[in-house]
Amino acid sequence: MLVEAYGCTLNHGEAQEFIETILKQGHKIVADEAQADAYAIFTCGVIKTTEKHMLKRIGQLVLDNSKMLLVCGCLGNINPEAIMKIAPNAQLFGPSEQSLASNVFSDFQHFETVTVSLQSKVGILPIATGCTGNCSYCITKKARGPLHSRSIQEIKQRLEMLVARGCVEIQVCAQDAAIYGHDAGSNLGNLLDELETVKGNFMIRIGMMNPANVKKHLDDILRAYESPRVFKFLHLPVQSGSDSVLETMNRAYIAQDYEDIIKAFRSRFPDMALSTDIIVGFPGESDEDFQASLSLIRRSKPDLINITRFSSRPGTEAHEMTNSVFPGTARKRSKELTKLRFQITGQNYKRMIGQKVRALASECLIEGTTIMRTKNYKPIVIPETLELGKWYEIVITEAEHVYLKGKINHNV
Numbered sequence: 001m002l003v004e005a006y007g008c009t010l011n012h013g014e015a016q017e018f019i020e021t022i023l024k025q026g027h028k029i030v031a032d033e034a035q036a037d038a039y040a041i042f043t044c045g046v047i048k049t050t051e052k053h054m055l056k057r058i059g060q061l062v063l064d065n066s067k068m069l070l071v072c073g074c075l076g077n078i079n080p081e082a083i084m085k086i087a088p089n090a091q092l093f094g095p096s097e098q099s100l101a102s103n104v105f106s107d108f109q110h111f112e113t114v115t116v117s118l119q120s121k122v123g124i125l126p127i128a129t130g131c132t133g134n135c136s137y138c139i140t141k142k143a144r145g146p147l148h149s150r151s152i153q154e155i156k157q158r159l160e161m162l163v164a165r166g167c168v169e170i171q172v173c174a175q176d177a178a179i180y181g182h183d184a185g186s187n188l189g190n191l192l193d194e195l196e197t198v199k200g201n202f203m204i205r206i207g208m209m210n211p212a213n214v215k216k217h218l219d220d221i222l223r224a225y226e227s228p229r230v231f232k233f234l235h236l237p238v239q240s241g242s243d244s245v246l247e248t249m250n251r252a253y254i255a256q257d258y259e260d261i262i263k264a265f266r267s268r269f270p271d272m273a274l275s276t277d278i279i280v281g282f283p284g285e286s287d288e289d290f291q292a293s294l295s296l297i298r299r300s301k302p303d304l305i306n307i308t309r310f311s312s313r314p315g316t317e318a319h320e321m322t323n324s325v326f327p328g329t330a331r332k333r334s335k336e337l338t339k340l341r342f343q344i345t346g347q348n349y350k351r352m353i354g355q356k357v358r359a360l361a362s363e364c365l366i367e368g369t370t371i372m373r374t375k376n377y378k379p380i381v382i383p384e385t386l387e388l389g390k391w392y393e394i395v396i397t398e399a400e401h402v403y404l405k406g407k408i409n410h411n412v
């Protein structure tokens with residue numbers, strides 16, 4: 001079977017759970033579609049361009065109509081009509097319905113295909129789906145609905161399984177990890193306390209957290225980050241540096257809140273890695289608003305900046321807004337922010353050249369190279385095949401825009 005996943009870590013995590021069930025049933029996963037007897041595609045529909053890409057891919061997979069096609073993930077809830085038009089025989093499953101999707105195969109004869117061996121020690125650990133927010137531009141609300149947190153016990157069992165399988169980098173993910181447990185009388189701090197008791201060699205990377213909810217639970221979250229098992233990596237999507245744009249986006253915080261959170265984190269973890277997201281060209285975004293985003297980025301100096309040009313999604317509040325930004329202006333702003341992004345991330349990484357750091361070997365995606373992560377989750381590429389799951393002492397030799405290059409320090 002061929003399984004493809006797109007979009008965020010959460011969607012990839014749900015695809016990973018689907019693959020695990022399929023493998024337990026005795027089926028095999030292949031990388032080449034010609035060798036597959038069936039396809040499953042875990043779709044994303046966060047922006048219009050992604051939706052178009054998904055529909056194009058579904059159209060390619062459906063060309064061989066002798067093969068079963070499962071369309072899973074968010075697009076099935078966002079635009080099922082478009083999928084059914086292209087692939088009327090496809091079976092549709094929404095996000096978080098991976099176990100229902102895998103049931104389709106429980107009675108099937110085992111497929112005779114080739115197993116793909118993945119050189120990765122990264123395990124994805126979904127903790128919740130849905131959220132409590134009401135962002136005016138977000139289509140994911142339609143796709144994934146309200147917050148539904150998994151139980152601490154269920155998450156812990158999955159972590160034990162991933163660790164037993166040899167995963168050393170555990171990516172804890174949700175649409176908003178900061179709000180974990182609010183529907184079940186729990187919180188992220190309680191969850192991490194429990195996960196810490198799992199024995200084994202692993203580090204946890206905490207996924208995206210909405211600043212509005214981090215602000216509400218700052219002390220608990222900071223305490224959870226004290227754990228030596230937690231990468232000092234904060235993904236805090238600010239979306240805009242302008243308070244009036246943040247208000248029309250319904251983000252429930254102001255730019256100063258984002259800065260206060262970063263200040264609190266950096267005072268405890270001075271070298272932590274910061275990642276943020278910015279939307280440019282949101283309806284009504286003036287030049288002044290855009291300048292506010294640029295200056296916020298200059299002040300906060302993230303190590304990673306995801307830039308998205310506003311995409312109007314039918315069914316959202318922002319789709320009805322009439323004060324759209326001229327596409328040429330949005331493109332220009334995106335270019336300017338991208339230029340700043342490379343300047344800032346380049347400077348952040350250049351500062352590390354010559355430093356000796358400890359890093360964990362977690363993936364080997366290209367033969368002859370290994371991807372390592374420092375305790376602050378900074379990525380280092382080493383031009384050697386190293387034993388995955390081990391910590392090494394590395395000397396940083398070069399800085400690219402979004403990663404570092406290094407070599408093993410054989411003097412230790």
Ligand code: SF4
Nearest residue numbers: 007008011044045074
């Ligand atoms: S939750 Fe959002 S980003 Fe993730 S797959 Fe769904 S639409 Fe895409």
